[in-house]
Amino acid sequence: MRKDPDVSTIYDGGYRPQFHFTPQYAFMNDPNGMLYNAATGEYHFFYQAYPYSLNPTDDKHWGHAVSKDLVHWTELPLALSPDDYGNMWSGSGFIDYKNTGGFYDESVPEAARMVLAYAIVRSGGATGLAYTEDGGVTWTKYQGGKPVLSDGWCADPKVFWYDDASMENGGTWVLLTSGETKLYTSPDLKNWTYNSSLKLKNGTAVSWECPDMYEVAVDGNPANKKWVYNAAGSFYLIGDIVKGPDGMLSFVAESEPLLYNGDSHQYNADISGLQNQGDHAVYATQTFYAAPDDRILSVSWLRETAGALDGSKMWNGTMTVPLETTLRTTEDGIRMYSYPAKELNSLRGDLIYSDTDVPVSPDGANILDGKQGVMMDIEGTFTLGSGVTEFGFKLRQGGTQETVVKYDAANGQLTLDKSKSGLAYTGISSMELRPENGKVKLRILVDSTAIEAFGNDGIAAVSSVYFPDPTSAGMEFYVKGGDVTVDSLNIYAMDSSWKEPSPQPVPTVLTDLTLSSALLTPNFSVDVTEYTATVANSVNSIKVLPTYTGDAAVTVNGVEVASGAYSADIALSVGENTITVVAGEKTYTIKVTREEPAPVPTVLTDLTLSSALLTPNFSADVTEYTATVANSVGSIKVLPTYTGDTAVTVNGTEVASGAYSADISLSVGENTITVVAGEKTYTIKVTREDKKPPVTEKPFLDGLELSQGVLQPSFDKDVNAYSASVTNSVDSIQVKPFYSGEMAVTV
Incomplete structure (x- = not known):
């Protein structure tokens, strides 16, 4: 008779494991039917249950528990119980996304189309199917429990989908059995065809219980996947599923048997004698079908067959914690790693x-x-x-x-x-x-x-x-x-997983990220963690607005910022500024570049020469000028007056506003001076005059007298021809010139 436990105290202390799964009452062994319902976010975990005894009997059922986090489990009613066809031995669970078995209508989400394949054992071993009409709380046996496969010993069925685009529905269902491990295929879960028997690399047939098979990316590389056959957690083989010319599938082992957990040599496992390793060994390892993110998550039975240690121990049987399995390349080849989820x-x-x-x-x-x-x-x-x-x-x-x-x-x-x-x-x-x-x-x-x-x-x-x-x-x-x-x-x-769990923190996920005065490049995406933005020099600070979900606040440069709210102003220096945004486990960086100040255009407002005047008078829009200097002027200076950031150059040399240039030598004749102010070029053509000969005055007389006679006409300095008359008695005459200046006069 079943002893009903007090569920309020059943998980309190004593010998009860606090974070390993145990049944509330009675005996438990192999994990069965493990699958994930993505429509509800629930992991369904089934197990071999003997609900009325602390020791294994012939009265085998399937126990059932569910969890949303792989940690806190809730027991549900027994899923499968013995019937006229036999006891409920081990099996598997899977999702019939394409409804190939016809157990569901369109009202049931694809991810919720759960099916169980279980062993029916009485005089022999066969396989039956069950489905649910209430999300997994209760289960209906197909055909009232009548087997869908009965071909010798066909127990512990492991069923999974194998993709093949050449097949109807894009693939086929594969079923592995225990005993001599045989491989069957079916398009509809109801009609099965024998394909092959599993063999070791040396050709020896594999005969084992509780088979499991799944595909794993080696080193996380989705382009390099291998199939793993796990023999109840005792050993495993790495290989591939191949299709022969006849269309039949077979598993080709590429590795020798390799140990899974405990008590043998990892790199050259001897599988003889492993079937009954004793109570210390893990056994009946199974994986969750359709686990999120393609994770391979397994649970094993920790063998425990002893009776109660004292009157308080009302259960028998413990499961390992869920483990995540990966394949990694080692110096010895590809090996399985299993680590706590x-x-x-x-x-x-x-x-x-x-x-x-x-x-x-x-x-x-x-x-x-x-x-x-x-x-x-x-x-x-x-x-x-x-x-x-x-x-x-x-x-x-x-x-x-x-x-x-x-x-x-x-x-x-x-x-x-x-x-x-x-x-x-x-x-x-x-x-x-x-x-x-x-x-x-x-x-x-x-x-x-x-x-x-x-x-x-x-x-x-x-x-x-x-x-x-x-x-x-x-x-x-x-x-x-x-x-x-x-x-x-x-x-x-x-902490105990059986106590009322504390609310689990909701991971923080950034859903948007904007800036107060710039656009991110590229546009925000939760998986992109590095961004850039550019602002004008006039923008000397910026704010960040994160939008996110989750319990933990996002930080911007180490300061918490509420979702949908701007951060405090972040000062920007000229050049690159790095802003760090931390959201949960992700760190985002934004590199904001503040531009250099825009240059002020250089404008010439006046232009003068040190020793000449410009012609025409200076105007900013007039770019050509002339000037003349005496021959005695051998050099000249230019004085520009201007505004702007760029210095004016005179003949290529920078000159400050309001200051004279250096002396510019002047040759006789035309000299070109070039003044560059911003985008304008001014030219000044300075002419230095040639050297002139000395100026000499034409000498002239102020007057002219004769000692005898009278000049005709009267003296005029501009008249140079005269006459005079004297008597015969005058045989000589004197001439008296009158003049000023230094000159010689001859008579």
Whole structure:
């Protein structure tokens, strides 16, 4: 008989994990039917449930829970229950966007067309389908539960869509089975055709449970994708799906089997014996179909088959936290990395410890002395010094109890040692891990009774349930053989995902960005983070107006600004000015260029010469002038008077306004002087006169007298011919000239 739990206290303390999924009551194992409904934003998580027992029985159902954040889960009614055809074993979930199965009409959004493919097991294994008419709360079995595929053992069906433009509907449905892993195809989910059997690279047939297959971009490159076959989380193969000449599909393995989590050699996995690894191992790994942003998100069952440890433990079975899977190129080839989904960070509470660049020696003090934690998220990077054989954390210490997560440098392994953990599951598991450039990264999620450790971003992982006393909470960081530098270490207390969640912050997203007096180049787009703008010199400040959604305020140059409001004035210097806008996780930069001042045009207002007058008189619009100077003037100066930023030049030499130019030599004759003022050129042609001979006056007499006789006509200086008469007795005569000046007169 089912024991109804008190849902108000069921998740309180004790051995109940606080951020790993567990059922409210009874036994749980394989994750099933995981999918994402983009129409409602809900992740649907199904699992193998035995609702009336703490131990596995033949009464298999599908349990069901939903979440919008991968962290806080709400249980819904059982999704599938046994019927006349058999028990409900493992399977998968998917979205029939094109309604190829005909289960939905146009009123149901494409992203909400959820379908489950489940195993029907009684005397054999078959596959059935179910769909929902109420958004996933309840489920209707197709044909009343009658199988759509019954071809030998066809259990644990993994169904996914394979794109092929040459096919009807642009592709086909693919179904993988457990046991001998066979591949079937169907155009409508109801009629299935066998195509091929899955084989290892060496041709050996794969026979395993709980298959999963998905396509992943290698190194995040969408042009280089590989298909991954995951064998229940025990190992994985990397390869491709190919279509043969007959149109049949097959998976071609390109890698050897590679380990997924714990207890084998990562780079050359031996898959023999992995089917039953024991309670410590993860198992039945499945991924969410149609997860947002093409993320590959997986959940695994942390094997737990023991009965109740005390009367308060009403459940059995724990799931890992959701992990994000990527493929990355390593020196050994392409490898899978699985790391806690970023959504888990929302549960981080106060920092228990945080420091950087801390040297730790084998005989040094415990840097975590006095620190305590039961639920923690530990994240650190460590540099190994010479001689280091191991280092790590001793967690959940109390009395003789401790759980050790360490890097075993001597053997190159990430190790989870639970030999002193507590009441059950006290084994040791490990996985190969190599330092990268002498460093090891560790991420450890510590829950009350579940622990998961990841090395170097998730290329190695070890996970398990464990059962220390609830009061065991001490911790220690230790090293052996040599010094280790703690490059960085943050230990966060983790909140419970079962309590009423605090409102999650809404990420801040910038939806528009404008300036008060300029336009952005290019136009604003949320994904473009660098912009430019130009303003005139007259603009000496500017404001920024961000429009955004989200809880955190946008900052402009470090100052918070409300959405739809202008920032304070930001002073602009001449030249480039950088403005920084931070919106959530994005930083935008705006480089605003304030132009240089516009030059004032140079205008000549007067022009004079030092020793001559211009002809005509100066006018700004008259550009040609003349002037004349005496021969004695051997040089001249020009005096320009003007306004404007650019200096006037006289014969190519700058001259200040109101100042004379240097002396300009003048040759005899015409001399051209060029005056440039802004865009105008003025010419002055100065003529220096030639040298003249001395001026000599023509001599003349002031008067002329004779000693005898009278001049005829009377003397006139301008008359130069005269006559006179004397008597015969006069045989001589004297002439008397009258004149002034220095001249000689001859008679």
